[in-house]
Amino acid sequence: MNSHEITQQLSDINQKLDLISTELEIVKRKRIEKSELQKDLTIVAKDLFDTTVMEMEDIAPFVNTGDFLHLVKKILRNTQNISLVITKFESLLDFVEDSRPVTKELFNDVLIHLNELDQKGYFIFIKELFGAMDRIVEHFSVDDVQQLSANVTTILETVKNMTQPEMLKAMNNDVTIYKNLDPKDVQEVSVWKLFRELNTPEMKRGIGFVMSFLKSITKEQSSNQLD
Secondary structure, three states, X not given: OOHHHHHXXXXXXXXXXXXXXXXXXXXXXXXXXXXXXXXXXXXXXXHHHHHHHHHHHHHHHHOOHHHXXXXXXXXXXXXXXXXXXXXXXXXHHHHHHHHHHHHHHHHHHHHHHHHHHHHHOHHXXXXXXXXXXXXXXXXXXXXXXXXXXXXHHHHHHHHHHHOOHHHHHHHHHHHHHHHHOOHHXXXXXXXXXXXXXXXXXXXXXXXXXXXXXXXXXHHHHHHHHHO
16 A cells, blocks of 8 residues: 555544544534524423412313313213314314305405495485484473473374375465465455455355364364363
8 A cells, every 4th residue: 555545544543533523513403593593482381380370370270170171071971062173164164165165256245235325325314314303302301302292292293184186286376376476476355345256156165165174173173172
């Protein structure tokens, strides 16, 4: 064996020793890191245990050891029910996931309809309606509302009679006639002209209507007083 071969072997040995030293350093560093981690975990576990003990001391008067055993037994007896509940919950989640596109489309439709109502002025109308209700509440007292409630039947009957076709037609005719009359264009009537007008068929029918109306009112009032 010549000197060159010996030198090459020594070089290979040195390289292997370097690799071994490097591996030993890595192992040593990992062992140190593991030891430090164990120390840290030990400290955390100790703190957690101390905290748990303190918390358990607060609830100790309210809990018996047998309660935990009873709870475990109850859980074991109802394993199938718990599994069934979990299965149903999973089905519910699947249903929610499957219905998400439909729900999204429905929500979009609702937004579109709400926008249409807003464009038509429904929300402004409702806002003003609530404002009107506020003014009514401020204006009328509780006694007024109680009186209204006591007489609501009479009020509705009156409104019902006023909304009959013949009544509406008569009121509309009266309003139209009054609207077409201009007080500035009314001519003065002398006593003699008044007597002549009273003799006309129109005035006679008018006076007859007024007299019949007054008689009916008096008769109705007398009947109410007797009741």
